[in-house]
Amino acid sequence: MSRAVLLVLPTRTYRAAAFLAAARRLDLEVVVASDDASTLGHLHPGRELVIDLAHPEAAGARLAQLPDTERIGAVVAVDEAGVLYAASLAAALGVGGNSPAAAAATRDKAELRRRLAGHRLPQPRWEIWADGAPPPQVAFPVVVKPLDQAASRGVIRADDRRQLEQAGLRIRGLLASDQVCGSLPGAGELLVEEFVAGPEVAVEALLLDGELQPLAVYDKPEPLDGPYFEETIYTVPTGLHPELTSLVWKQLQEAVWALGLETGPVHAEFRLGQGAPRLIDLASRSIGGRCSGVLRFRSGASLEELILLNALGDQLPEVELEEGGSGVMMLPIPAAGRLLQVAGQELALEVPGVDRIEITVPVGGRIAAPPDGDRYLGFMFAHGTDGPAAAAALRQAHARLRVEVEPLN
Structure with a gap:
């Protein structure tokens, strides 16, 4: 079996470190396709491909830059920006992957809605x-x-x-x-x-030959009622009733069939406020930012390791989550401007259950909250006896942080 994997790593991704670490743990050779050449690319010739993410139709021609492409057994997009290019690369290489048309339907919300409507699946x-x-x-x-x-x-x-x-x-x-x-x-x-009122959940799964392998349902304990929709806390395990959880998985399976997705990670959002779950969004990639750290599997494998193994067609280890709850907070951005500091981190880390804080914007970096911004300030992780306990620790710790922002003129 080929043990090289081609990772599509956009320059601005949060996911590079996690996927590269997973590949090292699995002893995989990594070939990187990115929209910017590495300054160290000359040190590992044949393992870097410079691409234009806006032109996935050129993927086959770009592969001519790489020697020995037969060693590549899988192509994986680490985040949303690389999904279309990864599908085109996989098709050109003849390795497993979603068709470019199926991948495109997850990147175009209008086409997603049309496909779901064509199969009469519940949606807004x-x-x-x-x-x-x-x-x-x-x-x-x-x-x-x-x-x-x-x-x-x-x-x-x-x-x-x-x-x-x-x-x-x-x-x-x-x-x-x-x-x-x-x-x-x-x-x-x-x-x-x-607008569908009511609770919202997210789900994480893997696809193999069109069949879902459920991994997690994330609860979102903070209301998402608008007018803007800044995500804050995700927790696992879910507190949903098992029958409702089963219905969510059933609808997701029907949705991926409607889109023609066959393989790889799936991340989707459902609203639960009007009887049956209704699909809000579906992406053919894993959870964004650094949020994958909230998932702790009994096997000790990371989400990224599961994705790489699945892409290569290897057998997956146990995918049950560890006992207890865990949560991640995408740190809210209080105002637009230049980041001066995030004070109080030491005090926040003293809250029982809080594991770590990762600030992802450098001092002096520009920040803006949704709907204008597209970058996260940072991430905070916590554990507890269950999801609500982890969420409580995150809220308590967040109250100790002070985000100082210099307004832009």
Whole structure:
């Protein structure tokens, strides 16, 4: 069996260290495809591929840069930005992967909605708001979203037509200011979907030959009611009733079949407020940021190790979570500007159950909360007897932090 894996590692990813560490633990050779050449690339020739993530159709031609491509047994996108390119690379190499069309459906929220509608799967009511057109006629409240963004960027709730118009202007202005997004065809199209009140959960799974291997349901104990949707706390294990959990997994299996996904990680979001779960979003990648550290499996394997083993077709170790609860907080950003410091970390770490704090923005770095920002300030991890106990520790520790931001002129 080939023991080399090609990792698609966008320059701005949070996930590089975790995947590279997983590959080392599994004794895998790593070939890196990235949108920027490493300064140390000359030290390991044949193990680095410079790519343009905006042009996945060129993946086959770019492979000519690599010698001995037959040694590569799998291609893995470490995050959302690399999903389309990874699918094209896998197809060109003839190794297991999702078809480019299936991967594309997870990156385009309009196509995702169309596929789900075609299979009559539960989801919010939705409309596409074309650029330059008046807002669609909808029942309020609604949520307005760009078609291809993550981390709650550009996601705004609107409770009436005036707010809908204002949300459209703000989101389109945000996208137009982005050098990449603003240049893409159809960048001004927006998704306007029904706001589904009630709790929200996320799920983590692996796919092999189209069949789901459930890994975790994450509870989100903080309300996500808008007008913006900054994610904060995820906890495991879930407190959902087993019957509702089974229904979530059943709907996710039907959704991946509807999209034509066959392999790799799946991360999805469900709202639970109106009887049956309704799928809010689905991505063919694992949980973002550094949040995978919240999952602690009895086998001792990391989520990234499971993803790599699954991609290579190896047998997975035990995927049951350890006893007890754990949680991660994506540290909220209090204001836009330049980060001066995150004070109080030593005091926060004294809270029982708090494991570690990872600040991911350097001092002087620019930050902005959703819907404008697309970067995390940092992550805090905790454990407890169950998910609610871990969440309580995170809240207590967060109250001891002081994020100082210099406003931009």
